[in-house]
Amino acid sequence: MKINRTAIAAAASITAVVLAGTAALAANFGILGATDDGIDSSITPTLVSMTPTTQPEAQTETTQPAPEVLAYQVDGIGVVTLERSGDGLELNAVDVDPAAWTWIEDVATNGVQITFTSSSNVVTFAARVEDGQVVVDVTDVTPATVSGSYDDSDDGHESDDDHGSEEYDD
Numbered sequence: 253m254k255i256n257r258t259a260i261a262a263a264a265s266i267t268a269v270v271l272a273g274t275a276a277l278a279a280n281f282g283i284l285g286a287t288d289d290g291i292d293s294s295i296t297p298t299l300v301s302m303t304p305t306t307q308p309e310a311q312t313e314t315t316q317p318a319p320e321v322l323a324y325q326v327d328g329i330g331v332v333t334l335e336r337s338g339d340g341l342e343l344n345a346v347d348v349d350p351a352a353w354t355w356i357e358d359v360a361t362n363g364v365q366i367t368f369t370s371s372s373n374v375v376t377f378a379a380r381v382e383d384g385q386v387v388v389d390v391t392d393v394t395p396a397t398v399s400g401s402y403d404d405s406d407d408g409h410e411s412d413d414d415h416g417s418e419e420y421d422d
Contacts, residue, residue: 324379326390329353329368332377339381367393 319337321344326332330348334341341363346355348368358365363380378389 322386324377324388326368326375326377329375332364332366332379334364334379334386336381336386339384341379341381341386 317337319335321333321335323331323333330346330353332346333344335344343357343364343366346366348355353368353370355366355368358367358376360378360380363378365379366377368375368377373392373394376389376391376393378391380387
């Protein structure tokens with residue numbers, strides 16, 4: 253009769269596993285069933301708090317909201333774009349026809365002020381934050397021009413000049 257080596261190896265492996273399992277069971281029953289008179293079983297374990305004596309500072313992330321971009325159409329001039337973050341305003345961009353208008357950002361303590369100038373007009377754009385709202389004022393500040401003639405002969409004052417009246421043209 254011929255014995256297969258694989259069959260012998262398989263039988264030996266199974267026998268080893270069964271013997272190891274039996275030894276493990278015997279050890280567990282021996283440990284669990286044993287009593288030691290030196291151990292006081294009336295003491296129950298107590299959980300000890302591991303609270304540090306000094307609390308670390310709370311790490312809070314302060315996230316700033318993204319700035320709000322606001323665009324204002326100034327009639328006949330162009331577009332002013334502002335950036336608002338909280339109660340502050342900053343000039344972001346000015347889009348005007350450079351052939352018709354020039355502009356300058358003026359100092360404004362509580363917002364943004366821009367003066368637009370053309371060949372014949374001066375217009376101011378002012379923006380500020382009031383009570384949480386953006387308030388915008390656009391004002392035509394073109395200086396008044398004097399046109400026509402001026403006759404000072406009827407003003408009730410005597411004149412030393414020989415002309416009697418003068419004309420002023422602007």
